[in-house]
Amino acid sequence: MTMRRLLASVLAGVLAGGSVAVVLTQTSPATAERRGHAPLVIGHRGASAHRPEHTLLSYEAAIAMGADYIEPDLVSTKDHVLVARHENEISGTTDVAARPEFAGLRTTKTVDGRPVTGWFTEDFTLAELKTLRAKERVPDLRPGNTAFDGLAEIPTFEEVVRLAVAHGVGVYPETKHPTYFDSIGLSLEEPLLDVLGRHRVRKAYIQSFETANLRELSGRTRLPLIQLISAGGAPYDWVAAGGTRTYDDMVTPEGLREVARYADGIGVDTRRVVPVDAAGRTLEPSTLVADAHRARLDVHVWTVRNENSQLPADHRLGDPASPAYPRATGDVMGWLSRLVELGIDGAFCDDPAMGRAVVARHPA
Numbered sequence: 365m366t367m368r369r370l371l372a373s374v375l376a377g378v379l380a381g382g383s384v385a386v387v388l389t390q391t392s393p394a395t396a397e398r399r400g401h402a403p404l405v406i407g408h409r410g411a412s413a414h415r416p417e418h419t420l421l422s423y424e425a426a427i428a429m430g431a432d433y434i435e436p437d438l439v440s441t442k443d444h445v446l447v448a449r450h451e452n453e454i455s456g457t458t459d460v461a462a463r464p465e466f467a468g469l470r471t472t473k474t475v476d477g478r479p480v481t482g483w484f485t486e487d488f489t490l491a492e493l494k495t496l497r498a499k500e501r502v503p504d505l506r507p508g509n510t511a512f513d514g515l516a517e518i519p520t521f522e523e524v525v526r527l528a529v530a531h532g533v534g535v536y537p538e539t540k541h542p543t544y545f546d547s548i549g550l551s552l553e554e555p556l557l558d559v560l561g562r563h564r565v566r567k568a569y570i571q572s573f574e575t576a577n578l579r580e581l582s583g584r585t586r587l588p589l590i591q592l593i594s595a596g597g598a599p600y601d602w603v604a605a606g607g608t609r610t611y612d613d614m615v616t617p618e619g620l621r622e623v624a625r626y627a628d629g630i631g632v633d634t635r636r637v638v639p640v641d642a643a644g645r646t647l648e649p650s651t652l653v654a655d656a657h658r659a660r661l662d663v664h665v666w667t668v669r670n671e672n673s674q675l676p677a678d679h680r681l682g683d684p685a686s687p688a689y690p691r692a693t694g695d696v697m698g699w700l701s702r703l704v705e706l707g708i709d710g711a712f713c714d715d716p717a718m719g720r721a722v723v724a725r726h727p728a
Contacts, residue, residue, distance in 0.1 A: 402727060404710030405719035406536055407431035408667050409450065413715040416500045416509055418448040418457070419516035423527055430720035433534035433569065435712065436524045439541070440550040445490045446521035446559065450501065452541065455482040458496040459514065466492070475544050476600045486550055493518050505671055505691050522559050534567035535560075538592070542577040543601050553577055557585055571631055574601040579626045588628035590664060595633040615652055620659040629662030629709065637665055637706060644677035646702075653707045665703055666712035668719065670696045697722050 410422025411429055423434045436448035452475070455461050460483045469488070472481040485493065498516045500509040521537065528535045539545075539552045560568060571590040572578050578589050591614070598610040613619045615636060623630060632652065639647045656663045672680040673690035679699040682692045700711060700722045713719035 402723050403704055403708055404432045404664070405430060405716050405723055406664065406710055406712045407434045407716045408712040408714050409437065410434055411714070411716055413506065413670050414509065416457070416498045416512050416516065418450060418519070419498045419512075420519050420523065420527060421512060421516050423519075423524060426716045427527070427531045427533055429715070429717035431533060431713075431716035432710075433536040433567075434524065434528055435536040435538065436519075436521060437538045437540050438521055438552055438556065439485045440545055440552060440555070441485055441488055441490045441493055443489045444550055444555060446552065446555050447485060447490070447493060448519050448521060448524055449485060449540075452485045452544075453480050453482040454485060454496070454518075457501050458483075458498055458518065460496050463496065476541055477603065486545070486548060490520065505673065507691075521556070522563075525559055525563050525565060528567075529563055529565065534569070535565060536569045536571065536590075538571045539574075539577055541600070542572060542574050543604055553581055553584075557581075560585075560587065569629070574599045575626075576601040582626040588662075589626065590629045590631045590662075591623045591627040592631045592666075593633070593636060595635045615655075617655050617659070620656055620661060624659045624661050627661070629664060630656055631664045631666055631712070634665045634668070634703065637663070637703060637708065638676070640676050646676045646678055649706055657707070662709040663707070664710035664712065665708050667714060668696065668700050668703070668711050669714045670694070670718065675699055701726065 407423065407426025407429070409417035410419065411425035412422055415422035415425050418436060426434050437450050438446045439449050439452040440446055450457060460466055466483060469483050470481070471484070471487070472479055473484060474480070494517055496518060497514045498518060499513040500506055503510050525535055537556060539556065542552055545552050556570070568587050569590050570581060570585070570587055571592050573592040573594065575591065578591060581589055593611045593614055596611065598607070602609055614623060620630070636650065636652050638649050641647055653663050669675065670693045671691050672682065672694040675694040675696060676699065679695040681694045682689050686692070696715070696718050700713070700719060703711060704722060704726045711719055
């Protein structure tokens, strides 16, 4: 069976609600030694283009579609169990607002210097969280995913790891708001390493938008670490310490050399690699990929999404006057191909099948 036919078969089965039957994986080294290998396909929050994010449904779909790694964002429960949620505030990703028994837990907190109102994982025990059900976070963009609302529980990190190990794929956890969780006595790093260690996970990356916890982890694990870098702003641990440096300082040659002292790669907004103008059209690529490689850092980009509204303007397709235009699939394969040709080492993809198809067309 050709790669194209295999992918079509797998995707058809997944979209029809089938179980994980076929797994396409890579077993290449997970550091800068990968240079010359095909880029990794990282299932962003699972296969979030097709299933509500951070659910076992989404992770299973990503595995079936050929993801090399599945990515859980990690936050803590009240009883210090790590669970997979995009944020610790869960009103947008669960049915908690419709549960009268939890109405009294709605509150306002300051997270990373900003006020946030809603329901927070750290106020629930795992048993309480398990009574909730997940829902699609962006229903206007992905109305098809709402068919799965109410079907899935919030998975623990351990459940995600078990799934990955069972199917031979890697895990790519992100520690969310580590400074905040440290401040309330629910540090993320210890339970993270505990789960990975007990399951003897060797195929994993650990990522963070902050720096202090990665520096700490660099002395406690041999697993590769990824410094996440936004298109703007600064790591919150720098902000909290009163620093003036920003993510812009990280992507200079000197900044990259500093990152390389504690991390094995960078995970960057695609606009760091291919900037866009005020109209959203792509400009000339930056030198970031080459600069990072000179510092012996891998470059993983985020996030490659299918929808026109999530793509650069010159990779959108269809009639802009159509009400469906923002959520219609654009030239995602052309966009990802462009990034691959610039030498990236991996891509976070909401649709791992698209990622796998592009990588198959660009052999190392």
